[in-house]
Amino acid sequence: MSSLFGARVQRVEDDRLIRGHGAYLDDLGNGALAAAFVRSPYAHARITDIDVSGALDVPGLVAIYSYEDLTGRLAEPLPLLIPHPTLTHGRTPYPLAQTEVNHVGEAIAMVVATDRYAAEDAADLIDVSYEPLPAVVGIEAARAADQLVHDDVPGNLAANSTQEHGDTAAAIAAAPHVLELDLEIERSASTPLEGRGVLAEWDEKAARLRLWTSTQTSTGVRAAVAAKLGLDLSQVDVITPDVGGGFGVKIVHPWPEEVLVPWAARLLGQPVKFTEDRREHFISSAHERAQVHHVTVGYDDDGRMLGLDVRFWHDNGAYVPYGIIVPIVTSTQLLGPYKPPAYRVEFDSLYTNTVLVTPYRGAGRPHGCFVMERTIDAIAAERGLDRALVRERNFIQPDEMPYDHGLIFQDGRPLIYDSGDYPAGLRKLKDLVGWDEFPAAKAAAAAEGRRIGIGLACYVEGTGVGPYEGAHVVVETSGKVKVATGLTTQGQGHQTMLAQVVADELGVPLRDVEVVTGDTRRFSYAVGTFASRTAVMSGSAVALAARKAKEKALRVAADALEVAPADLEITDGVVQVKGDPESGISLGTVAVLSNPLRYAFDEAATAATQFAGGTDMSRPPIADDDEPGIEGRAYFSPVRSTFASGMHAVIVETDPQTAEVTILRYCVVHDCGPLINPRIVEGQIHGGVAQGVGGALYERMAYDETGQLVNASFMDFLMPYASEVPKQIEIDHLETPSPLNPLGIKGVGEAGVIPGAAVLAAAIEDAEGIPIRSMPMSPSDLFELRAACESQAGRR
Amino acid sequence: MSANQGANGAEVHEVRLTVNGAARTANVPARRLLSDCLRHDLRLTGTHVGCEHGVCGACTILLNGAPVRSCLLLAVSADGADITTVEGLADPDGTLSPVQQAFAECHGLQCGFCTPGFLTTITAGLAATPNPDDEQARDMIGGNLCRCTGYQNILAAVHRAAEITRERAAEPGGRS
DSSP: OOSSTTOOOOOSSHHHHHTTOOOBGGGSOTTOEEEEEEEOSSSSEEEEEEEOGGGTTSTTEEEEEEGGGOOGGGGSOOOOSSOOTTOTTOOOOOSSOSSEEOSTTOEEEEEEESSHHHHHHHHHHOEEEEEEOOOOOSHHHHHHOSSOSSTTSGGGEEEEEEEEESOHHHHHHHOSEEEEEEEEEOOBOOOOSSOOEEEEEEETTTTEEEEEEOOSOHHHHHHHHHHHHTOOGGGEEEEOOBOSOOTTGGGSOOOHHHHHHHHHHHHHTSOEEEEOOHHHHHHHSOBBOOEEEEEEEEEOTTOOEEEEEEEEEEEEESOOTTTTHHHHHHHHHTTTTBOOSSEEEEEEEEEOSSOOBOOOTTTTHHHHHHHHHHHHHHHHHHHTOOHHHHHHHHBOOGGGOSEEEEEEOTTSSEEEEOOOOHHHHHHHHHHHHTTTTHHHHHHHHHHTTOEEEEEEEEEEEEESOSSOEEEEEEEOTTSOEEEEESSOOSSSOHHHHHHHHHHHHHTOOGGGEEEEESBTTTOOOOOOSOTTOHHHHHHHHHHHHHHHHHHHHHHHHHHHHTSOGGGEEEETTEEEETTEEEEEEEHHHHHHHTSOBSSOSSTGGGGGBTTSOOSOTTSOSSOTTOOSSEEEEEEEOOSSOEEEEEEEEEEEEEOTTTOOEEEEEEEEEEEOSSOSOHHHHHHHHHHHHHHHHHHHHTOOOOBOTTSOBTTOSTTTSOOOOGGGSOSOEEEEEEOOOOTTSTTOOOOOTTGGGTTHHHHHHHHHHHHHOSOOOEEOOOHHHHHHHHHHHHHHHHHO | OOEEEOTTSOEEEEEEEEETTEEEEEEEETTOBHHHIIIIISOOTTSOOSOSSSSSOTTEEEETTEEEEGGGSBGGGGTTOEEEOGGGSSOTTOOOOHHHHHHHHHTOOSSOSSHHHHHHHHHHHHHHOSSOOHHHHHHHTTTOOOSSSTTHHHHHHHHHHHHHHHHHHHSTTOOO
């Protein structure tokens, strides 16, 4: 029925960006004062003195601020964004450290100067005296709690949380077979190519703050800044410029700089800008992933899980501004496409003297997937069964949908899968990768002295979480359609994808639709961009808003053409009697007619003026229940999340000498319901897979025992280049619609990254014949693991 | 190059550059990075800064035709140089360069932050190797980081750009 939904449309964003005409945060505010920060060199210390005297003569210095300068609510800790009943000891930082610093990189003083060079000069000359305290680094030290991160948090325990359905202990006790596994994942980070940044201008005459910030939620920042600075919401505009990637880290808000920079701009009466540098991003933004898990699983002879118990420990870093969303997601999404009849999960969220931990693309799911898929592979190995077969036997079946897990999901709502066909996905993936033919290939390789292995991993991802998103669609008298939605964009092609939806709904050419995101002046009610939610939430909202605008356009046109609205259609921007192109009037003309005028501003507008005739003089120009204009405003608020799914298979070769892992094939079967733009969906999967490979084989945040991040640069933190990613990512789609939204769609943004660690661990294990229980796996890790296994075998 | 007193009393130096075909002059302190000079003094903000330690490649420009990291050069050391930034890749009439067009056709960018560095790097790479095979294409972009695309479509864009260049050359009155 539709022509643009599902089309591989070229992105409308690109022309600006490839000409160098993008407008990222640091491209704005030329001439603004620059902020730089003094940050803690210690992981844990008491601040005994801050001496700024050495900095005062720096040419270009404008101001220096430390905690004691902060006033009102700015002197309070930053908000705990997502409270939870089990988060009994939530701690958040002050914008500038008060008396204690809890990680290397925590902000202590802000310097404002005429340019960044001068600001950094002055920051270097501020002399902070510290009384170093013992640092708590790593989950083991946090659990031991010999030292505390926060004096008033016993056991370093921010939260202890348990969920269970069924009687897990009894189910495991009664099971014919029981396995226990310890599984570990290390830290990585979102690492967008553009760090954080914020620019603020205070308009004294209008008493109004304008703030540009590289964020994933402009409405969230707006509310937080207004509250912190004691301003009315209507005094604050937040505009998200082009954003150079987010991947989760920019959903956290307000960052200290997001409240301090506007505060300083108001005090100083001049625009102030902060642009984070790369080292600052490593040590003062957020990380993710570090968790340690202990699994106990009971299963039968066929490998069917009977009871699953997962106990895990989550390293939340120094503070928990984003609550315990990451471990909650792990604890629920761990189940993937499977249905253990009894499941118990308990986690501790623990403080350490390291950078705080908040969602990074996947947000707890990669760890959960790793735990579940390693467990299934271990069951298969113990029973001598095909790994794909064991998965199939544990799958939720399509006729069991909707499937209620009896747990509470990250949105506070029941964990109920809406739709999905996991057996069909597995069939597709086995065909794509050649699962059944692989043993022969492996034997042939072995005959040549080569080690190859295959792995498989499945996941289910709750996408499109609420509470809501909204949209506004207006048809201008030119016929152009302007769309606004409040959430933000960081490169996902939202302008294109949302324009496709609107153009289809309204019946206008794509080129006539312009979409704005993340500007509170255009749309002020929104949540933000995270949890693969934009297509589902704002996609649905723009569709509903466009339908309202269309209904209005048909009604106005029906009056003008003296026909029934039901007899009209809109094709290529023209409203016409169905099948009769001769009868048409343009949508722009309909917009003119919808707005009764006293004053004509051009020739077309004359038709709507008061002496133009053709109006029913017995009725008011605008009916009581009507409005001028062809507009639609709508909100979409789903009852629950919708659950996308997928599975990856990878074939690797491991070097017998160097232990280097080479990816030979990488195959993806993905189900996000109907695809709005397959080109964009595939791009999202490509990027996710690359991050999954990076997290599995290369990336790790290397902290030493004193809490120094020793690889805080792109020279030492190994993000994949083109040489590290699979040469080709083979993708097949499955399209199981969601019943929970008007377009039937599911999210895709995070999907590609989720099974990375799980699938590569499985393939390396298959190639090497060594159990893989910890990721990432660098060549030296694998080399040492081989040596450990050989010496163990030798001792036997 | 001559030295003067700047606004903050610091010594500044006059740097003369040819940027995207136009003569430009900037008065900068000796320590001003070329990337900052281009972005903030000359207001050519298309060149992006992703790491300021020469690893990510987002700030890559063409200096006398060769791809270099503008964050690793002092502006004063580029005095007299001929520089092409991303803003100078398209024809004066606005026609996209083959590499730019290929990126748009192949979905070679997502957030677009690293893109200027890829575009300049590949422009120079294709000048040296007009018909790269897969391995040469991967080598060509092997020093630039992208966090969004997984490089799949950037590699496709390298091949497509080579193809567009050939197509344009084959047109009547085609460009060389």
